[in-house]
Amino acid sequence: MSEVLEKGKKAKLAARRLTSYSEADRQEALHAIAAALLDEKQRILEANEADVSAAVESGMPESLIDRLKLTEERLLHIAEACKAVASLPNPLSSDPRSWERPNGLVISEWKVPLGVVGVIYEARPNVTVDISALALKTGNAVLLRGSSSTIHSNKQIVDVIRKAAAGAGYPEDAVQLIENTDRSLTNELFQARGLVDVLIPRGSKKLIDTVVEKSLVPVIETGAGNCHMYIDAQADVRLARTLAVDAKVQRPSVCNAIENLVIHREWAMSHLSSVINDMELHGVTVTGCETACRMDARIQPASPEDFEQEFNDLKITVKIAEDIYEALDHISTYTTNHSEAIITPDQAHADLFFERIDAAALYHNASTRFTDGEEFGYGAEVGISTQKLHARGPMGLDALTTWKYILQGNGQQKGSLPLSEEK
Missing domain, CATH: 3.40.605.10 (Aldehyde Dehydrogenase; Chain A, domain 1)
Structure with missing residues (x-):
């Protein structure tokens, strides 16, 4: 037997x-x-x-x-x-x-x-x-x-x-x-x-x-955790940088760590270099779309597969979005319906994010690292x-x-x- x-x-x-x-x-x-x-x-x-x-x-x-x-x-x-x-x-x-x-x-x-x-x-x-x-x-x-x-x-x-x-x-x-x-x-x-x-x-x-x-x-x-964080145009700079680092670096091997940063063009023009500095400080390899690569030479060109990957490692992709609607479309295309976050002071944009994105857990101004049974008060999962x-x-x-x-x-x-x- x-x-x-x-x-x-x-x-x-x-x-x-x-x-x-x-x-x-x-x-x-x-x-x-x-x-x-x-x-x-x-x-x-x-x-x-x-x-x-x-x-x-x-x-x-x-x-x-x-x-x-x-x-x-x-x-x-x-x-x-x-x-x-x-x-x-x-x-x-x-x-x-x-x-x-x-x-x-x-x-x-x-x-x-x-x-x-x-x-x-x-x-x-x-x-x-x-x-x-x-x-x-x-x-x-x-x-x-x-x-x-x-x-x-x-x-x-x-x-x-x-x-x-x-x-x-x-x-x-x-x-x-x-x-x-x-x-x-x-x-x-x-x-x-x-x-x-x-x-x-x-x-x-x-x-x-x-x-x-x-x-x-x-x-x-x-499901696998191909998780995104969207940084909106008016996002608080310190808050966005802190949460991006936490969600990627605090424990990159887990399924609720982010694999993708989607950043509004207006915010990226002023603050993308600071985000790359933060990621480099923690040994994170950054790949990105063509726009992201033009904005910062340290970003390596992303392959089509990069946007679909759950890296479980110190690697992240960056997508520059013209507006929140392009961000929503990008996330909806590549999400694995696990955990997605928006960083914004605009409650209307947060509500739109919650309405349009289909995932098990959606975050406003918080790290995705809390999608976890113990963090939910379940003891374990x-x-x-x-x-x-x-x-x-x-x-x-x-x-x-x-x-x-x-x-x-x-x-x-x-x-x-x-x-x-x-x-």
């Missing part, structure tokens, strides 16, 4: 059992996991160092190594996030909404787990804990498929999670990790309809597109959905639940069909 099939069946059985556990049980398990992560930090950090060393030897970009690397401080933050999820309100129905129909049927609407949540993700061991915590809090089982670059970290983390959950009386099979790194097992996961209720990809556009195109299991799409059905934006507890309806009757029937005569 393949590992996917074996662990998928265990997860399915665990999911059925989880319905009998209370909110207090789930909280106890999460607090036990948070404590165990810190108790076993040395073992986890040693495993992570093995992954980081292998990544360095393979030539992985520094920005991706930063995603992969764990430190004591990061592990403490991960454990705190786990406790934060435990303290959030119960996402499952304890007092369901109900109503009575004219025929006397009483209908109750219950919020319930999805069942088995499969997650495919790349190079971020913190995701292993975040997703496990959110799944356990919502009464779901989870089947994890991390990347080969984090296999040592993920194996240790999942081992800690499973043992801590079992020690708290919670089924350890509620958290499963596919340990075989052969890519054929990912294809098996795509076919696991009936064992896995939903599949969530987190990672590069290539990974997400592959899952969406090949999976027979329903998918919640977490499964991912950031850029689709429109079921969930959109940072996916917290609600995104891992669905509804079922219980109907109480006393003999209601739709028709009046005869029965056979009694003998």
Whole structure:
């Protein structure tokens, strides 16, 4: 039996059992996991160092190594996030909404787990804990498929999670990790309809597109982050420069970092050179449209693909727009519907931006770096959905639940069909 099939069946059985556990049980398990992560930090950090060393030897970009690397401080933050999820309100129905129909049927609407949540993700061991915590809090089982670059970290983390959950009386099979790194097992996961209720990809556009195109299991799409910041004609210079640097440089490897600056020509004529100075100060390579290149010789010509790329690195493109409408058209052409920002003192322009741009999160005079489950108050996130059905934006507890309806009757029937005569 393949590992996917074996662990998928265990997860399915665990999911059925989880319905009998209370909110207090789930909280106890999460607090036990948070404590165990810190108790076993040395073992986890040693495993992570093995992954980081292998990544360095393979030539992985520094920005991706930063995603992969764990430190004591990061592990403490991960454990705190786990406790934060435990303290959030119960996402499952304890007092369901109900109503009575004219025929006397009483209908109750219950919020319930999805069942088995499969997650495919790349190079971020913190995701292993975040997703496990959110799944356990919502009464779901989870089947994890991390990347080969984090296999040592993920194996240790999942081992800690499973043992801590079992020690708290919670089924350890509620958290499963596919340990075989052969890519054929990912294809098996795509076919696991009936064992896995939903599949969530987190990672590069290539990974997400592959899952969406090949999976027979329903998918919640977490899109790539080709994010833009538009600097309007009258934008405050200091504010615009500060927010552009924060949104690009503070952590360039994440999906809510900007990849494109769209700048009104009038503002750019006076202040573009200062923006390039800021970017150069932080080691950012800048490419741009023909107009941008003419305005500042340090800007390299952008290829058509540059405007479509999620760089996840210290690189950015610049587009000069004649007015807000050209800016809106450019962003609408290249957006991945993730996070977009406008810097302007003009509320009417901000409202126009909110009206015309279709994205999960829209910002006015703020960095895009806040599109995140923890920043939204969700404790953690499964991912950031850029689709429109079921969930959109940072996916917290609600995104891992669905509804079922219980109907109480006393003999209601739709028709009046005869029965056979009694003998």
